[in-house]
Amino acid sequence: MSAQREMKEKNPWHTPVTIIITVIGVIAIVALVTVGVLQNKPLLQKYKYGIVLDAGSSHTALYIYEWPAEKDNNTGRVEQIHSCKVKGPGISSYASTPLKAGESLRECMQEAEQRVPRKRHHETPLYLGATAGMRLLNMEDSAASNKVFQAVEEALQKFPFAFQGARILSGQEEGAFGWVTVNYLDDRLKQGLETTGALDLGGASTQISFVSDNYDGSESPDNSVTFRLYGNGYNLYTHSFLCYGKDQALRMTLAQQTLSGPRTIQDPCFHAGYNETKNYSVLYDSPCVSKRKPQSAPATFIHEGKGNFQQCQEIIKRVFNFTDCKFSQCSFNGVFQPLLQGPFGAFSAYYFVMNFLNLTDTSIPLETVRDKLSRYCATPWHQVVQQHPGVKVKYLAEYCFSGTYILTLLTEGYNFTSWSYPKIKFIKKIKGSDAGWTLGYMLNLTNMIPAEAPDSPPLPYTGYVSIVTLLAVLLFILFIVSLRPLWPRCSKQLQII
Numbered sequence: 001m002s003a004q005r006e007m008k009e010k011n012p013w014h015t016p017v018t019i020i021i022t023v024i025g026v027i028a029i030v031a032l033v034t035v036g037v038l039q040n041k042p043l044l045q046k047y048k049y050g051i052v053l054d055a056g057s058s059h060t061a062l063y064i065y066e067w068p069a070e071k072d073n074n075t076g077r078v079e080q081i082h083s084c085k086v087k088g089p090g091i092s093s094y095a096s097t098p099l100k101a102g103e104s105l106r107e108c109m110q111e112a113e114q115r116v117p118r119k120r121h122h123e124t125p126l127y128l129g130a131t132a133g134m135r136l137l138n139m140e141d142s143a144a145s146n147k148v149f150q151a152v153e154e155a156l157q158k159f160p161f162a163f164q165g166a167r168i169l170s171g172q173e174e175g176a177f178g179w180v181t182v183n184y185l186d187d188r189l190k191q192g193l194e195t196t197g198a199l200d201l202g203g204a205s206t207q208i209s210f211v212s213d214n215y216d217g218s219e220s221p222d223n224s225v226t227f228r229l230y231g232n233g234y235n236l237y238t239h240s241f242l243c244y245g246k247d248q249a250l251r252m253t254l255a256q257q258t259l260s261g262p263r264t265i266q267d268p269c270f271h272a273g274y275n276e277t278k279n280y281s282v283l284y285d286s287p288c289v290s291k292r293k294p295q296s297a298p299a300t301f302i303h304e305g306k307g308n309f310q311q312c313q314e315i316i317k318r319v320f321n322f323t324d325c326k327f328s329q330c331s332f333n334g335v336f337q338p339l340l341q342g343p344f345g346a347f348s349a350y351y352f353v354m355n356f357l358n359l360t361d362t363s364i365p366l367e368t369v370r371d372k373l374s375r376y377c378a379t380p381w382h383q384v385v386q387q388h389p390g391v392k393v394k395y396l397a398e399y400c401f402s403g404t405y406i407l408t409l410l411t412e413g414y415n416f417t418s419w420s421y422p423k424i425k426f427i428k429k430i431k432g433s434d435a436g437w438t439l440g441y442m443l444n445l446t447n448m449i450p451a452e453a454p455d456s457p458p459l460p461y462t463g464y465v466s467i468v469t470l471l472a473v474l475l476f477i478l479f480i481v482s483l484r485p486l487w488p489r490c491s492k493q494l495q496i497i
């Protein structure tokens, strides 16, 4: 007992001084780690916002994007948080009533006011980009197109956002920004991975954009767009075919069948039993077909369907020129196109149509796709209507044409083969954001993609915390070891017990 008491008295760990030193040491180390970790903790995220209005030929859509305020320069961080489809047609349809074009945007803009936090309103950039519908209106009647823009700008300025203007995108911009969007969302740009080509099918124009090893921009420089993104250089091939969006292509196909101004046409691209009286002046009211209007046509014609895929494809082919090409190789209409390369994402109407037709799976052999479409086109109209009660009749009537047009454009136009067709993915969204030109457009205008790879901290935050903790523990062990001179006595005393 007395030996035990003696040991307790002489044990250095039990002297008040060492206890105090140990406690202070432990407190100091805990404080060091806490301060270090808290000081370097990423700040509480604050978000910034951007709004883009896509004024397409068939409709306008509003997209709201969000990204962390501290990290504007990092890729993969901008996300679409909301989209709103404007009711009614595209702004180019308001050529004779421009004020209504502005009014039509109000509802979606009010939604945007609700979605973007109030204190961010004034610093949130708002862009409107118009595509092929306004390109055509501008060609047809530039005064009318200016009035539409004026009305739209006046309407948008009434909202509290930082309005950056409304303008027509060139076909090149539309194609290139669609490509940027797809590759940004897939995180391919920052990582320098092989890029995905972009196929966009609108109502009035269609775009193809991809990087090809055998295209450096020297042949047909008009099709070249160069980018330097995150330290990687890209030489992009892009082309926009005005009038080859699916609504204008349908007009051209109908024009092809009404050159002599008949009273009735039997259209293989529409289902048997479909029968509608249509107006010649409405059909030919577009620069894509206006020059071909038959001289002595009656006011109307009867549009009858006969549902034949093969024949439909034959008439569709006639709106393409496959013969003239002054380059080493062409897609169609004398437009240069290098060899197709890499995977492709096909969005907007490509997706709507192929999704409706249950043909988004591109592992289905092209032959089978043709057979399925052929059977669909041969389905009588009344049966099609019965089978799809929820679908708008106008859309429904056109899917046989649209599907046939898409296959023709891809295989005959762009030269996709049974080998390269499976490389296409029909997509609507990537990681929650719609595929389309709007995100790429905003990233470009806000300088959100740096030309060079951004500097990043040498360690991620978790790595930093682990190292600080490890160092602190090592310090503590060192401290214990530094008390070593006191150890022999201690162990001797332990032996006595």
Ligand SMILES: Nc1ccn([C@@H]2O[C@H](COP(=O)(O)OP(=O)(O)OP(=O)(O)O)[C@@H](O)[C@H]2O)c(=O)n1
Binding pocket: 055, 056, 057, 058, 059, 060, 090, 131, 132, 133, 201, 202, 203, 204, 205, 206, 245, 246, 247, 348, 349, 352, 353, 395
């Ligand atoms: N569920 C849907 C939605 C749209 N469409 C059709 O898809 C086409 C193209 O739509 P979109 O990509 O939105 O074209 P826009 O952007 O309006 O046209 P553009 O890009 O040529 O200006 C239009 O014919 C539209 O009628 C469709 O078939 N099914």
Ligand SMILES: [Ca+2]
Binding pocket: 056, 057, 131, 201, 202, 203, 348
């Ligand atoms: Ca579009």
